[in-house]
Amino acid sequence: MLEMLANFLKLLNSDASPSQISLGFAFSLFLGLTPLVSFHNLILIFIVLMVRVNLTSFFLGLTLFSLMAMGLNTLSILVGEQLLTAPSLLDTWTTLYQSDFWRVTQFNQTLVLGGFTLSLLLFIPTFFISLLLIRFYRKRFMAWIKTLKISRMVRASKFYQVYENLGVLND
Amino acid sequence: MTKWIRWSGLAGFSCVVLVFVGFYYFAAGPLLKLSLETFASKALGAKLEVASVDFELNPLKLIVNEVRVADKSNPMKNLVSFERAQADVLFLPLLLGKTIIEHMVIEGVSFETDRQVSGALVGTVKAENTAITANDNQQAASVKPPQDSAESVGANALNTLPSADELLAREPLLTVVRGEQMQRSLGLHKKQISQANQALPTQTELKNYERDLKQLLTGEFKSLDDFKARKKAFEILKKQFELDQVAIKQAKRVLSQAKNDLSQQWPDLQSAPGEDAKNIKGKYTLDSAGAQNLSALLLGDEINEYLQKGLGYYEKLSPLLASDEAEKTNEQQGKGRFVEFKTDRPLPDFWIKALTFDLKLSTGDIQVVMHDISQQPDVINKPIRLNALGTQLTNMAEFNLDGVLDYRQQKVQNRFDFIIRKWQLEDQALGLAGLSLRQGLLDLKGQAKLQKTSLLADVNGLFTQAKFASSASSRFAKEMSQSLSGIDQFTLSGTLKGDLSSPALNVKSDLDNKLNKAFKQRLKQRQAVLEGEIRQKLNAKLLSYAAGYKDEIEQLNLTQTDLNTLSKSVSKLAKSELSSYQDQLKAKAKAKAKAKADKQKDELKDALKDKFKSLF
Numbered sequence: 043m044l045e046m047l048a049n050f051l052k053l054l055n056s057d058a059s060p061s062q063i064s065l066g067f068a069f070s071l072f073l074g075l076t077p078l079v080s081f082h083n084l085i086l087i088f089i090v091l092m093v094r095v096n097l098t099s100f101f102l103g104l105t106l107f108s109l110m111a112m113g114l115n116t117l118s119i120l121v122g123e124q125l126l127t128a129p130s131l132l133d134t135w136t137t138l139y140q141s142d143f144w145r146v147t148q149f150n151q152t153l154v155l156g157g158f159t160l161s162l163l164l165f166i167p168t169f170f171i172s173l174l175l176i177r178f179y180r181k182r183f184m185a186w187i188k189t190l191k192i193s194r195m196v197r198a199s200k201f202y203q204v205y206e207n208l209g210v211l212n213d
Numbered sequence: 214m215t216k217w218i219r220w221s222g223l224a225g226f227s228c229v230v231l232v233f234v235g236f237y238y239f240a241a242g243p244l245l246k247l248s249l250e251t252f253a254s255k256a257l258g259a260k261l262e263v264a265s266v267d268f269e270l271n272p273l274k275l276i277v278n279e280v281r282v283a284d285k286s287n288p289m290k291n292l293v294s295f296e297r298a299q300a301d302v303l304f305l306p307l308l309l310g311k312t313i314i315e316h317m318v319i320e321g322v323s324f325e326t327d328r329q330v331s332g333a334l335v336g337t338v339k340a341e342n343t344a345i346t347a348n349d350n351q352q353a354a355s356v357k358p359p360q361d362s363a364e365s366v367g368a369n370a371l372n373t374l375p376s377a378d379e380l381l382a383r384e385p386l387l388t389v390v391r392g393e394q395m396q397r398s399l400g401l402h403k404k405q406i407s408q409a410n411q412a413l414p415t416q417t418e419l420k421n422y423e424r425d426l427k428q429l430l431t432g433e434f435k436s437l438d439d440f441k442a443r444k445k446a447f448e449i450l451k452k453q454f455e456l457d458q459v460a461i462k463q464a465k466r467v468l469s470q471a472k473n474d475l476s477q478q479w480p481d482l483q484s485a486p487g488e489d490a491k492n493i494k495g496k497y498t499l500d501s502a503g504a505q506n507l508s509a510l511l512l513g514d515e516i517n518e519y520l521q522k523g524l525g526y527y528e529k530l531s532p533l534l535a536s537d538e539a540e541k542t543n544e545q546q547g548k549g550r551f552v553e554f555k556t557d558r559p560l561p562d563f564w565i566k567a568l569t570f571d572l573k574l575s576t577g578d579i580q581v582v583m584h585d586i587s588q589q590p591d592v593i594n595k596p597i598r599l600n601a602l603g604t605q606l607t608n609m610a611e612f613n614l615d616g617v618l619d620y621r622q623q624k625v626q627n628r629f630d631f632i633i634r635k636w637q638l639e640d641q642a643l644g645l646a647g648l649s650l651r652q653g654l655l656d657l658k659g660q661a662k663l664q665k666t667s668l669l670a671d672v673n674g675l676f677t678q679a680k681f682a683s684s685a686s687s688r689f690a691k692e693m694s695q696s697l698s699g700i701d702q703f704t705l706s707g708t709l710k711g712d713l714s715s716p717a718l719n720v721k722s723d724l725d726n727k728l729n730k731a732f733k734q735r736l737k738q739r740q741a742v743l744e745g746e747i748r749q750k751l752n753a754k755l756l757s758y759a760a761g762y763k764d765e766i767e768q769l770n771l772t773q774t775d776l777n778t779l780s781k782s783v784s785k786l787a788k789s790e791l792s793s794y795q796d797q798l799k800a801k802a803k804a805k806a807k808a809k810a811d812k813q814k815d816e817l818k819d820a821l822k823d824k825f826k827s828l829f
Binding site for chain 2: 077081087088090091092093094115116118119122123126127132135136139140142143145146148150151152153154156
């Protein structure tokens, strides 16, 4: 828990670009809300590693959304079920089903499709909300937070030192 | 744009992918080899050895080299072996855990080849022992026995019929059943009679009764009290007599029941050997009609052996090919489900679209092509199709087998058609009197249908250019050889019908008619001997039960006589009566009065005599 808190504070107080942090956070939605071992997640990991998104925010978001997924899975399955059984989409799914590539994506799995759809819907809002919150925090609260005792304790902890040293990796 | 690209991340991802690919390319082969050898050997109970497993990436190929599967029951032999198997695997379905093989080629398939090292698994001492025994047996089998004489071969052929002892041991005999029933009844009645006997008075008790009764009935009553005491004792005795009479009646009833029961069972037991002999005779068709099937019995041994082998393989493979019902429910709680759509590209868990291999036989190669092998035939909606073709065999012009194995929707509907043209037969022993088919050509055509557990098959064959020979010199063999010398062609037809585990094989041939004549005479002799033996043994069994019965009936008769005597004695004793004391006093007074009157009469007589004397 202390690790996560240190990580979070370090991230917010760093010089990392708010848009990179927000993008990492938004990308983590897909991995968090859909089954981890999926073809689209492999592509996503490739994108996350290749594009300069903040990896710390990505992993933090992954932890957070994976916990949320425990409650959201039922909703994801319901969404997936509705989409896959919708008569108006039947032809589309049937066409995709003929291709081995699309079968590999497991689009016909209710949790995968439902989770992916929810992630898509939440991607833009998550990106902009987290962007706004980070900017707001840095402008209004960052200086004050740094003066708090808990913040100093965290900064003095060995975990924080470790993250300080590893911070280079994110750049 | 490039400022958005994280080159270190790209390099890291590439490295991970390369490591995975490298692992599959270099390490997956040995790992798969190890897994195959370990798990398959355990499953088969004998060594499965693989020389190497290789992968090719583009297109994805799996190559397995030199596979040897040892025979569990004979570890110095390979059950099956092949030189190389190459499978073209589809890559994308593999990512979904589906093994779809477009084409698989197996080269150099052989059965029952010799091994240099025992194929028994380490630690299975029992299997090793079996190997040694099997090896010994093999060596023993390789030493051919000397050619049998016609007499011995003929006798052997007829000895394939079960002996009288075997038949009697094999069949549930009425003689035994009824005999044992009789024994049980005897035991039960004996017990009941014994219990009834215990309630009867003994000879000593009877003598005591007589003595007591005599004491009570003789002598005068000395007083009224004496009379009362005697009367009381007499009443007690009478009550005892009544009780004894009841016991005797009960014993008589038990005895009578025993006699009736045993008398009823005895005729059934007496007739049992006859019925048994009739049943056995009917069942094993030892009558002349049975002779017609004897040639089938002799020719059918080899056919039956092949058949059992084939059905054994079929029964082992059949469960693997049937659809798995459980797979229909693929939804897991909280994990979602796969929604299936109509497709002409189904993806079962395992599917070999085409499999070709050559069967290496001593007479040449047979090319086998199989299509659509999957344990989920409902998913691919296709049956398994099989074709085995041999056109360059040394001993036949053509061998062609077509098969369809359909396990869709749990309805097993399998069909096989085969054609064999000009099968050159040489030195085929007929198993009788040293007779053999020295040479001949056989054309065979047949079909078989398997529906779940029932089998229906028929085969029609034509033997041409047949030449028979006999190595025996007995009269029987000569007669047989003589009768067959004029035959150069004959037909053979067979049917196989019934449950898969024990189908009834019926082979017919017009050769039967020829053989039948010769057989009948020998068979009648054998039948007479056998029937005689059966009857003799059954009668011996009957006698063993009869002795007990007769002894017991004799004993029962004696007991009945004793009971009758006893009953008379007790009845006689029971009829005795005790007069009353008053009667005794009256009788006494009467006798006294009578004596007085007699005395007066005598005195009067004397007085009258004296008076008359004085007158004259």
